[in-house]
Amino acid sequence: MSKKTPAAAGRRGERRGTARPIRLLGDPVLRTGCDPVRTFDAALERLIDDMFITMYEEDGAGVAANQVGVGLRAFVYDCKDDRGRRNVGHVVNPVLVAADGELLVEPEGCLSVPGMNFPTPRYAHAVVEGVDVKGKPVRVEGTGYFARCLQHECGHLNGDVYIDVLSGDARREAMRAIRALNR
Template sequence: MDTPGKGRGTVRPIRILGDPVLRTECDTVRSFDADLERLIDDMFVSMHAAEGVGLAANQIGVSLRVFVYDCEDDKGRRHVGHVVNPVLVAEEGETLTAEEGCLSVPGLHFPTPRAARAVVEGVDRTGEPIRVEGTGYFARCLLHETYHLSGKVYLDFLSGDTRREALRTIRSADWSQVDQ
């Protein structure tokens, strides 16, 4: 399978938790032009360079509603693509708790509850409508990236002792920009 962005694009630095762009609702994409094409290419190469499976535009400092993914589902099938102006239209099924991490929260993983199935609708880089459905790990990826664009991070879905442990760990991390 040809990997989008491969051989094209520029690796951009990943923004770390504490950067306000990660907590700000992203703007709707209105121009489907060479700048958007370049952004998507940069996002793919940045995601692959960081060894991630998904990346939202705000994670590289661009406050636009775009995410990319290169992720397997619960049956081991690889899904590669992007969604512009995504809307979460279904978050359903059993709640599954599994270790989850984030390129903007480097090196840390915490058990995070997510729905077993997710459906996202939006458009592609040319403005054509698309619908992406995922189960298992791929559903987790779709949910994670869509919520990023609304200013949320996976830590927002933690509760109780897990949340307290996560916040304590983050405050003491050497990369932390989170207020004490």
């Protein structure tokens, strides 16, 4: 999920890892559902570290593993909720167990569809359950922008891109803009 804010550039902190190229719309890995993580080892830890670095380098609010070319169910995030609280973490084998509340239509972008954002409907509240990099259960609950991020990243892992949830004029506008880029 893209988030273009000047403050994001300083979020990298002391993290380890290497930035990986973001896969762009049209790459088949983005349209393929990801496999569950079965091995919790140093390679998974490196992947999570690399995803954080990539997210910060790209000024994003979240990155799913398939966006860096890895077909595993994992994502990282760093974004604020509707109360201004910063949420930073990762979820491995996430399941979106709740997406409810008010349906909000707000601008949304994606690192895999750079330079574009469209009014996208998302629920104001979301809950994701999964495990952390060590296999320990986690439950992440978000509201506002953070809820939007959780829904967006879970969608990626199912082979979806945010433009898939658009409809009507917004979808037509997105398709026209994407076709114009591919000329």
